[in-house]
Amino acid sequence: EKNTLPNVLLYGRPGTGKTSAAYVLATQYLGDNIRSNFIEINASQDRKLETIRSTITNFANTKGSDEVPFKIVLLDEIDGMLKDSQRALKRTMERATNVRFIITCNDESSVDYAIRSRCANYHFSALTKEHMLSMLISIKEKEGLLFSDEDLLDFAGMMNGDMRRAVNELQATAFSNSDLKTKT
Numbered sequence: 611e612k613n614t615l616p617n618v619l620l621y622g623r624p625g626t627g628k629t630s631a632a633y634v635l636a637t638q639y640l641g642d643n644i645r646s647n648f649i650e651i652n653a654s655q656d657r658k659l660e661t662i663r664s665t666i667t668n669f670a671n672t673k674g675s676d677e678v679p680f681k682i683v684l685l686d687e688i689d690g691m692l693k694d695s696q697r698a699l700k701r702t703m704e705r706a707t708n709v710r711f712i713i714t715c716n717d718e719s720s721v722d723y724a725i726r727s728r729c730a731n732y733h734f735s736a737l738t739k740e741h742m743l744s745m746l747i748s749i750k751e752k753e754g755l756l757f758s759d760e761d762l763l764d765f766a767g768m769m770n771g772d773m774r775r776a777v778n779e780l781q782a783t784a785f786s787n788s789d790l791k792t793k794t
Contacts, residue, residue: 613639613679614679615635615639615680615682615710616710616729616730617703617710617711617712617713617728617729617730618632618635618710618711618712618713618729618730618732619713619714619715619718619721619725619726619729619730619731619732620632620712620713620714620715620732620734621714621715621716621717621718621721621731621732621733621734622716622733622734622735622736623716623734623735623736623771623772624716624772624774624775625737625769625771625772625773625774625775625776626734626735626736626737626771626772626773627734627737627773628714628734629684629686629714631734632684632686632712632714633684635682635712636648636682636684636712639678639679639680639682639710640678640681640682641677641678643674643675643677643678646674646675647674647675647678647680647681647682648681648682648683648684649665649666649669649682649683649684650683650684650686651665651666651683651684651685651686652686652687653685653686653687653688653689653690653691653695663698666683666699666702667702669681669683669709670683670702670705670706670708670709671706673708674708680708680709680710681708681709681710682709682710682711682712683709683710683711683712684711684712684713684714685699685711685712685713685714686714687714687715687716688713688714688715688721688725689715689716689717689718689720689721693722696721696722696725697722697724699711699722699725700722700724700725700728703725703728704728711729713725713729718731718733735771736770736771736772737771737772737773738771739763739766739767739769739771740766742766742769742771742773742776743759743762743763743766745773745776745777746762746765746766746776746780747759747762749777749780750762753784755780755784757790761790762790764790765779765780765790
């Protein structure tokens with residue numbers, strides 16, 4: 611309602627929707643202007659101090675579109691970022707008034723405390739097999755798959771709350787005409 615957003619840290623197990631939630635937030639605030647006011651950096655792949663000093667700082671120092679309240683930086687998988695880079699990020703977060711940071715990680719304890727304290731922290735729990743079953747049934751119906759709901763429930767139980775893995779395994783099973791019971 612106030613068209614504002616704090617810096618956000620989304621943490622929890624893989625496949626629970628952290629990155630998807632980050633994109634939903636960015637789309638909610640930036641709408642059609644997302645293209646020029648949003649960057650995503652996979653912090654586990656681009657983990658160097660130079661990324662903070664150049665890419666993020668340059669983005670933060672440029673003005674966003676007049677139509678958006680702020681720009682957004684998504685730092686995905688920050689738990690893979692080097693500690694020196696995280697310390698530099700903290701300074702960038704303090705100085706950037708026209709940018710909000712959405713940060714994702716699996717293990718929040720691997721994120722520098724100073725960064726965690728500058729963010730609203732949200733934990734993503736493993737999905738229950740019942741929630742996963744609902745999504746898998748929806749996929750089954752949309753794709754015309756012939757798996758039984760009982761087999762999908764058992765399959766969901768084997769995925770340990772990781773919806774991304776469940777979707778990938780379901781897709782591979784469907785493409786290979788395999789049986790869900792062989793997936794582990």
